[in-house]
Amino acid sequence: MFYGLGLYADKIGDYVRKPMGQCSGREILEELVRHLGFDADLKQILDSSNVIPCRMPFVTSQFLKRKVTDRPDVVLKGSTNLAVTGQFVEVPDDCVFTMEYSVRSAQMAVFKLLNLAKEPNPVVQVSHDMHVVWNAMKSLSQ
Numbered sequence: 001m002f003y004g005l006g007l008y009a010d011k012i013g014d015y016v017r018k019p020m021g022q023c024s025g026r027e028i029l030e031e032l033v034r035h036l037g038f039d040a041d042l043k044q045i046l047d048s049s050n051v052i053p054c055r056m057p058f059v060t061s062q063f064l065k066r067k068v069t070d071r072p073d074v075v076l077k078g079s080t081n082l083a084v085t086g087q088f089v090e091v092p093d094d095c096v097f098t099m100e101y102s103v104r105s106a107q108m109a110v111f112k113l114l115n116l117a118k119e120p121n122p123v124v125q126v127s128h129d130m131h132v133v134w135n136a137m138k139s140l141s142q
Helices: 024-035 039-047 098-114 130-140
Strands: none
Touching: 024 039
């Protein structure tokens, strides 16, 4: 199983001389395989693979440069019966594009709107965990 993302879908490929948006799944895989230098195995890989292209034009929008005020709070100020959940709300100290982010925003909405004395699952802060930092440094040095 492989999941890939083409950031420059309108650029002509180096091997398949078409933009990605005009390529079949087989052609997209050929471009990738040849970039990775597996030309000798190209026919076998192409013949034994199934590639389903899917356009997702806003998939990387979560990672664009932004200000804290660009995303709404989960429960807007003054709201008593409406909340916004998912990847495009502000969840302090969390990282978008994870299932936990969406779950945490839903927890925040439910707990606040129902006036429950509960907190959402805590955000695990691994960036300051020396074991994680050490393992990352070891991986980078290999």
